Amino acid sequence: xxxxxxxxxxxxxxxxxxxxxxxxxxxxxxxxxxxxxxxxxxxxxxxxxxxxxxxxxxxxxxxxxxxxxxxxxxxxxxxxxxxxxxxxxxxxxxxxxxxxxxxxxxxxxxxxxxxxxxxxxxxxxxxxxxxxxxxxxxxxxxxxxxxxxxxxxxxxxxxxxxxxxxxxxxxxxxxxxxxxxxxxxxxxxxxxxxxxxx
Numbered sequence: 055x056x057x058x059x060x061x062x063x064x065x066x067x068x069x070x071x072x073x074x075x076x077x078x079x080x081x082x083x084x085x086x087x088x089x090x091x092x093x094x095x096x097x098x099x100x101x102x103x104x105x106x107x108x109x110x111x112x113x114x115x116x117x118x119x120x121x122x123x124x125x126x127x128x129x130x131x132x133x134x135x136x137x138x139x140x141x142x143x144x145x146x147x148x149x150x151x152x153x154x155x156x157x158x159x160x161x162x163x164x165x166x167x168x169x170x171x172x173x174x175x176x177x178x179x180x181x182x183x184x185x186x187x188x189x190x191x192x193x194x195x196x197x198x199x200x201x202x203x204x205x206x207x208x209x210x211x212x213x214x215x216x217x218x219x220x221x222x223x224x225x226x227x228x229x230x231x232x233x234x235x236x237x238x239x240x241x242x243x244x245x246x247x248x249x250x251x252x
Contacts, residue, residue: 057172057181060234062118064180068151071200076184085144085206098170098185101125106167108190109248110197111226113215115164117248123171127204128162136206144205144213145187145198154177154213156189156196156224158206165190165247168201183249188219191247192224216231 062071076095104126111117130145136158143161146153157181158165163207170177170185177183189196195215216222232242233251241251 055173056175057118057120057234058117058178061238062181062234063112063114063116065112065114066150066199068147071148071179073202074148074179074184079184079202081168081185081201082203083130083134083206084203085134085205086137086140086208088137090134095184096100102129104129105171106165106190108188108192109191110166110188111191111231111243111248113193115218115230116232116234116238117243120173120235122167123174124167124169124185124188126164127166127187128164130168130204131158131161131206136208137208139208140206142207142210144207144211145201146203146205147198148200148202150202151197152198152214153211154196154198154216154224155207155211156192158190160189163191172191189224191226193220193226195220196224202221 079095081093089234105123107121109117110121142155144155169188186199187197228245229238232238234242244252
């Protein structure tokens with residue numbers, strides 16, 4: 055089932071971007087690295103495709119499971135050849151209003167992916183098309199939508215929601231959570247990445 059057909063919530067803190075054109079999309083990878091690059095959509099689609107079967111879990115207490123298809127974040131970072139001093143990865147969404155940062159160690163996980171598909175369907179703008187971060191080990195506000203820039207940093211910079219009181223770590227905390235795959239049924243999650251409900 056698609057994200058829409060499962061009634062996955064749609065939320066844009068900075069306002070819905072409207073229709074976006076993948077063909078003209080560019081993704082800049084920059085910062086403290088030897089090989090910064092602005093990728094065209096065609097270049098992104100030529101990179102090795104990977105999958106992350108995982109849950110996106112929102113701080114507003116819902117979680118959706120599926121297979122996210124796209125480019126491993128660690129592959130993009132490796133191509134940039136980051137300097138040894140890099141410790142953080144910062145995402146910027148379309149219009150550069152929304153941003154958030156995650157530790158490099160989490161960005162280099164096999165489960166952290168720049169996704170353009172969910173269960174073999176292209177993402178729509180409602181859910182972060184044409185390409186978005188999926189960081190399943192952290193609350194969803196760390197999984198920036200419609201990403202236009204990835205910056206490699208030596209130091210932490212708080213992002214949009216972090217400046218408004220959300221935790222800098224984005225660590226998922228135990229408690230009730232709606233399972234979108236089960237018609238929004240309220241279940242319990244533990245601390246950390248939601249692999250299964252408890």
